[in-house]
Amino acid sequence: MDFTVVIKNFNFLIGQGLLGIGNFVGGTLRLAIPAIVLGFILGIFVGLGRLARSRWIRTASTVYVEFFRGVPLIMVIFWFWFIIPVLLRVALPEYGVALTAFVVFEAAYLGEIVRAGIQSVPRGQVEAAIATGLTQSQTMRNVVLPQALKNMIPALVTQFIVLFKDTSLASIIGYVDITKAAQIVNNREIRPFELYLFIAVVYWLCTYGMSLYARYLERRLTPA
Amino acid sequence: MTYQFDWSVLWTGQSGQWLLQGIITTLELSALAWLLAGALGILSGALRTLPIRPLRALAAFYVEFFKNVPLLVWMFFWYFAVPPLLPRSFQDWLFDHGAEFWAGMFALGVYHGARLSEVIRSGIQSIPKTQLEAALSTGLTTAQAYRFVIIPVALRLIIPPVTNESLNLLKNSSVALTISVAELTFQTRQIETYTAKAFEALTAGTVIYLALCLGIAAVMARMERRFAIPGMIARVARAEH
Numbered sequence: 001m002d003f004t005v006v007i008k009n010f011n012f013l014i015g016q017g018l019l020g021i022g023n024f025v026g027g028t029l030r031l032a033i034p035a036i037v038l039g040f041i042l043g044i045f046v047g048l049g050r051l052a053r054s055r056w057i058r059t060a061s062t063v064y065v066e067f068f069r070g071v072p073l074i075m076v077i078f079w080f081w082f083i084i085p086v087l088l089r090v091a092l093p094e095y096g097v098a099l100t101a102f103v104v105f106e107a108a109y110l111g112e113i114v115r116a117g118i119q120s121v122p123r124g125q126v127e128a129a130i131a132t133g134l135t136q137s138q139t140m141r142n143v144v145l146p147q148a149l150k151n152m153i154p155a156l157v158t159q160f161i162v163l164f165k166d167t168s169l170a171s172i173i174g175y176v177d178i179t180k181a182a183q184i185v186n187n188r189e190i191r192p193f194e195l196y197l198f199i200a201v202v203y204w205l206c207t208y209g210m211s212l213y214a215r216y217l218e219r220r221l222t223p224a
Numbered sequence: 225m226t227y228q229f230d231w232s233v234l235w236t237g238q239s240g241q242w243l244l245q246g247i248i249t250t251l252e253l254s255a256l257a258w259l260l261a262g263a264l265g266i267l268s269g270a271l272r273t274l275p276i277r278p279l280r281a282l283a284a285f286y287v288e289f290f291k292n293v294p295l296l297v298w299m300f301f302w303y304f305a306v307p308p309l310l311p312r313s314f315q316d317w318l319f320d321h322g323a324e325f326w327a328g329m330f331a332l333g334v335y336h337g338a339r340l341s342e343v344i345r346s347g348i349q350s351i352p353k354t355q356l357e358a359a360l361s362t363g364l365t366t367a368q369a370y371r372f373v374i375i376p377v378a379l380r381l382i383i384p385p386v387t388n389e390s391l392n393l394l395k396n397s398s399v400a401l402t403i404s405v406a407e408l409t410f411q412t413r414q415i416e417t418y419t420a421k422a423f424e425a426l427t428a429g430t431v432i433y434l435a436l437c438l439g440i441a442a443v444m445a446r447m448e449r450r451f452a453i454p455g456m457i458a459r460v461a462r463a464e465h
Contacts, residue, residue: 070391070437071430072398074409079430082422086227161292168294172402179296192304200293200301207292 005191006198013195017181018202025095026176031167035099036160039106040114046107047114048140061111068108073169077101081173098170106163113159117152118144150221157214161207168203178202233419234428243428246411250436253329253407254397258390260333265340270370272341273348283341290338295399298335303327303403328400328407336393343389347382348374380451387444391437398433408432 006013012022020027049061068076080101084092092100121144129139171180182195189195233239264286271283290298303324307315318326351374359369398409406414412429416422 067434070395070434072395072409072433074398074401075412075426075430075433078409078413079426082416082426086422165292165294168296169399171296179294179300183300186304192300193306193309196297196301196305200289200297203293203297204289208288211292 001194002191003194003198005185005189005194009185009189012185013178013181013199014202016176017178017199024176025093026180028164028167028177028179031095031098031102031170031175031177032160032164035102035106035167036156036163038099038103039110039163040156042103042107043110043114046111047118050111050115051118065108065111068105073101073105073166074172076105077169077173080104094170094173094175097173098167098175102163102167102170106159109159109162110156113152113155114148116155117148120151121147153221154214154218157210157217161210161214164207164210165203227423229423230419230421231424233415233421233424237418239415239419239425242411242414243408243432245406246408246429247432247436249325249406250394250397250408253325253332253400253405254394256329257332257336257397258393260329261336261340261393264334264337265344266375268337269341269344269348270375272345274366287338287341290335291342295331295335295396296402298331299328299399299403302331302334324400324403324405328397328403328405332393332397332400336389336396339392340386340389343382343385344378347378347385350381351377377453380453383444383448383451387441387448390444391440394436394440395433
């Protein structure tokens, strides 16, 4: 047991692997943060689609959600990894492939959060807004979504934790996140126990911290 | 360049056999991991509801540490980091008997055990406290009350979230490909490597996963109706993450 290997490679593991500062385009956070933001934007459309009046839009969104929730994330990553070069006729770097795959995949889960958030707004709010003369889309934008968003926040933080952990799978296609960084160091140093335990603790500190925050938000945002 | 579809790659050569083996390995891996996860989940979930602080803390440590670290890291940990710590003779035996499968099974089982634990805990906590008090007042010990009253009821209440978790476990078994367990995703990649037909290979893998998930969901929905306790429509929270 020799944890000096962690200290020697600390900059590479944390700087390059976790934050993405270094020679490679990489970093767990550099993938996770844009993925949750873009995924949420797509998720709003998916969630609204699930509640749309038109049956076709509803069906399409349901199929989208059920499809991506029925398939392993690795499978989705491989799809984009093999398919994007054929469709777009350009080789996309790992970062682009991973980001696209995560946005599309997470939008299915985030869409469900958005739907639940919208459904949590009491019906009377919509009726009152319409009665004051707002149009459907104004009601959605100014009355329903702001309240729904507040209700979604704890679930969104939780989903971000899931996404944060899932970004480790991007290392399979060669993206240098913290898991890949540990693998690279391990190939040179052959200290699997110390290195994998170290990144497990780093992941744990990040995710556990966020889950405490989610619990705090949940307490604070729930009307007493 | 235009892509030439050739679906016959899925049944010519060894592909069919590979896919079949992949399905069998995925199901074996998931089933064994599910049993391990179930045992760990019930044990630690029950411990977390007991009025004995050290046991609660131990179970909480297990759950919070294992579910908050990515499964992929656990795969590497159990496959690369743990075997060198074992006695030499056991190591040799392990590597002669598919060490990657057992490491994958362990990683999957321990990770999902922590997640199931949360489901089972909220199942137990959704049972009114008076049930336990009533059971104790009839003369049962705490252990008996859990074994005959609390756990049987809780297990029936949590069928929907457990189904959800079981499907997650099945899908997550694909992560075992990183330590070269020859499960379904691994075999899909193998077909792609041998035939250079990515569309066809990935479609086959995707359709099989969808069929497995939808099939299990349908069976479990029937189970849920069969075992529903009339009058107890408790809302049991799902595993958080």
